[in-house]
Amino acid sequence: MTAAVPPLVIAGREFRSRLILGTGGFANHEVLASALAASGAELVTVALRRLDPAARGSILDVLEAAGVDVLPNTAGCYTARDAVITAQLAREAFDTDWIKLEVIGDDRTLLPDAVELVSAAEELVDDGFVVLPYTTDDPILARRLEDVGCAAVMPLGSPIGSGMGIRNPYNISIMVERSGVPVVLDAGVGTASDAALAIELGCDAVLCASAISRAHDPAAMARAIALAVESGALARAAGRIPRRRYAEASTPEEGLPVFEHPEP
Amino acid sequence: MKVRAIVNGEPRELPAGATVADVVSALPDAPGGRGLAVAVDGEVVPRGTWSAAPVPDGARVEIVVAVQGG
Numbered sequence: 001m002t003a004a005v006p007p008l009v010i011a012g013r014e015f016r017s018r019l020i021l022g023t024g025g026f027a028n029h030e031v032l033a034s035a036l037a038a039s040g041a042e043l044v045t046v047a048l049r050r051l052d053p054a055a056r057g058s059i060l061d062v063l064e065a066a067g068v069d070v071l072p073n074t075a076g077c078y079t080a081r082d083a084v085i086t087a088q089l090a091r092e093a094f095d096t097d098w099i100k101l102e103v104i105g106d107d108r109t110l111l112p113d114a115v116e117l118v119s120a121a122e123e124l125v126d127d128g129f130v131v132l133p134y135t136t137d138d139p140i141l142a143r144r145l146e147d148v149g150c151a152a153v154m155p156l157g158s159p160i161g162s163g164m165g166i167r168n169p170y171n172i173s174i175m176v177e178r179s180g181v182p183v184v185l186d187a188g189v190g191t192a193s194d195a196a197l198a199i200e201l202g203c204d205a206v207l208c209a210s211a212i213s214r215a216h217d218p219a220a221m222a223r224a225i226a227l228a229v230e231s232g233a234l235a236r237a238a239g240r241i242p243r244r245r246y247a248e249a250s251t252p253e254e255g256l257p258v259f260e261h262p263e264p
Numbered sequence: 265m266k267v268r269a270i271v272n273g274e275p276r277e278l279p280a281g282a283t284v285a286d287v288v289s290a291l292p293d294a295p296g297g298r299g300l301a302v303a304v305d306g307e308v309v310p311r312g313t314w315s316a317a318p319v320p321d322g323a324r325v326e327i328v329v330a331v332q333g334g
Binding site for chain 1: 272273291292299300301302303306307308310311326327328329330331332333334
């Protein structure tokens with residue numbers, strides 16, 4: 001193997017795996033643990049919710065046993081104010097200043113609210129957070145997020161949990177070309193090929209939850225997507241051929257024998 | 265004189281002078297604060313100040329922990 005894939009680096013921290021695992025949607029902690037092991041992910045999201053006295057066991061036990069880093073999110077926040085408080089609670093709870101920033105606009109599309117998102121990002125960066133914002137596939141919004149100091153940008157391929165893959169690969173390519181921070185594809189992956197495409201387009205990593213957690217066999221899908229991410233990175237490094245509208249023969253024309261055909 | 269507070273959406277009566285630390289330690293299966301954070305009236309109360317932070321009358325207390333998500 002000649003084309004070595006360098007490690008993923010976000011805010012100075014190195015990761016060998018370019019797959020970040022989202023933990024939403026797993027049937028239970030055992031299924032999560034097996035998918036986590038199969039994924040090879042080193043960075044894993046969690047959410048914050050009110051303490052449920054009836055809950056049994058903490059997801060933190062699963063993540064600690066696996067030796068992975070926790071990336072808390074602000075899922076469910078609709079305003080910059082709520083997202084900032086949630087991030088501060090996460091910093092207290094998990095002793096990390098990393099935050100996956102989500103500020104959504106409505107509960108049907110779960111699309112980011114760009115105005116609130118940039119506002120929250122700016123405030124959190126000023127407060128010392130390493131901010132990884134979930135954003136749309138808009139290159140201009142990505143630039144604004146980078147300008148306020150985000151450590152990465154995390155565009156959606158398509159809506160959260162939709163499994164619709166990457167709906168605008170051209171925008172993702174533009175973001176990759178123009179971004180000075182890592183680009184992490186954060187939503188929409190439905191199966192392994194979507195993850196491979198994201199990395200082939202130049203994304204630095206893929207964050208994947210539902211495609212794995214809601215698959216018929218989550219651990220098997222985790223392994224498939226991990227391999228797809230690795231494969232995509234190797235393909236990207238190897239350099240794909242340009243697309244062309246007409247054929248280009250791979251067999252040389254030189255030396256083609258000439259056959260005489262008798263008149264019928 | 266009791267203190268009335270809303271803890272995770274539920275009305276609660278606490279002894280006068282109750283602190284955030286008292287509320288946390290009274291939780292069933294008290295998790296000892298690991299992976300847990302507290303906000304009172306929309307402000308995060310840092311773990312190190314729980315025992316010195318009284319719960320004001322009428323306060324809204326949110327106690328959160330890690331769950332699957334994202």
